[in-house]
Amino acid sequence: MDEAGLAVLFEEQRPHLRAVAYRMLGTHTEADDAVQNAWLRLSGADTAEVANLAGWLTTVVARECLKMLRARRNRREEPLIDTTAELSAGGHDAGDPEAEALLADSIGPALMVVLDSLAPAERLAFVLHDVFAVPFDEIAAILERSPAATRQLTSRARRRVVGATPPRQVDIIRQRQVVQAFLSALRHGDFDGLLAVLDPDVLLRDGGAELVRGARAVGAHALTYSRAARFVRPALVDGTVGLAIVPQGRLIGALGFTFDHGKIAVIELINDPGRLGHVDLAPLRS
Structure with a gap:
């Protein structure tokens, strides 16, 4: 497929990829960087053997986010929670499919603070599985762990999230799942x-x-x-x-x-x- 065709397919996936990256990273700027890096990977890759492009791109974005989370932790940076979407929610443009997907799937700043307390691997496992329903074996490949270890990692993250989240937000999380x-x-x-x-x-x-x-x-x-x-x-x-x-x-x-x-x-x-x-x-x- 030529680059123009790939660009069309990528734009179809962009709202989902931005949503995944934002949940991982907590800021729109870093999320956009991760998605842009995924496009650079896609435009330079041989995708002839890729049967599921959406899954492939989700994996690429997840790996980019994991690298950024680990680099952030190594620098011991305090996470900067981007609450722009929360502050402007009342006036968002419902005609913008990107904004719509990001806003409709948002999990709120209170939960984002909890996610920032997780280790990078825990955060990735929890977000991909519990928010986006990615199977454990696919997450395991990203983390280079066994599916069983990944399941345990997700369970541990889930317990920490539920234990530190207000009751109504816990209900919302369970309903969302x-x-x-x-x-x-x-x-x-x-x-x-x-x-x-x-x-x-x-x-x-x-x-x-x-x-x-x-x-x-x-x-x-x-x-x-x-x-x-x-x-x-x-x-x-x-x-x-x-x-x-x-x-x-x-x-x-x-x-x-x-x-x-x-x-x-x-x-x-x-x-x-x-x-x-x-x-x-x-x-x-x-």
């Missing part, structure tokens, strides 16, 4: 992945009316919309983590979730303009 797993399964057409996060008696409603009940029936119904899942972004829906449907940056609908014991118990389809006014595309605040 479930919703991210649901969205990932939906985008990949993964029926078993959907079943893993749905309560066996899950209810799908539209405007309060029951549409479908039961995990297998709801999962099958959800998969009929898998091709449209690329227009879906995490958001706060009535104060709970849900999904916003935003083709070309325009909010046209949302999915509200009710959670029970770490599973999705109710999914509500929302398209009423009044209800959509309560869908917050701004950062998930602590």
Whole structure:
């Protein structure tokens, strides 16, 4: 593929890559540097054998971030938390897909402070697995550790994060993990992945009316919309983590979730303009 074609594919991945880098590094400036370094790697690499370009780029960005985190720790720098997105959340441009992806996936300055207390490897493992649902074996390759060791590293980081995070933010983190797993399964057409996060008696409603009940029936119904899942972004829906449907940056609908014991118990389809006014595309605040 020529450089122009690669540039188009890279720009499609840029919002996700910036989101990953920002969670890792905590500043937009360093995140942009990591993403730019990934482009330099891509433009000079032989990608003919790369089957999953998105995964390849995520790995490259993660490694760039890991180097920057280790260099920061070696210099014993105090992390500079970039709260620009938090301060400007009320007036963000919902038509900018980059800003939208970054804001919708944000984890807030309170949690960022906790992340800065983690060792670089712990932070990378926690962010990639618990925030972006990257499999342990892929993270292990980045860290040059075994999948089992990587799983233990993530668990240790998770305990530290949960122990130092305000209760509401912990709820948001857990909800985000479930919703991210649901969205990932939906985008990949993964029926078993959907079943893993749905309560066996899950209810799908539209405007309060029951549409479908039961995990297998709801999962099958959800998969009929898998091709449209690329227009879906995490958001706060009535104060709970849900999904916003935003083709070309325009909010046209949302999915509200009710959670029970770490599973999705109710999914509500929302398209009423009044209800959509309560869908917050701004950062998930602590």
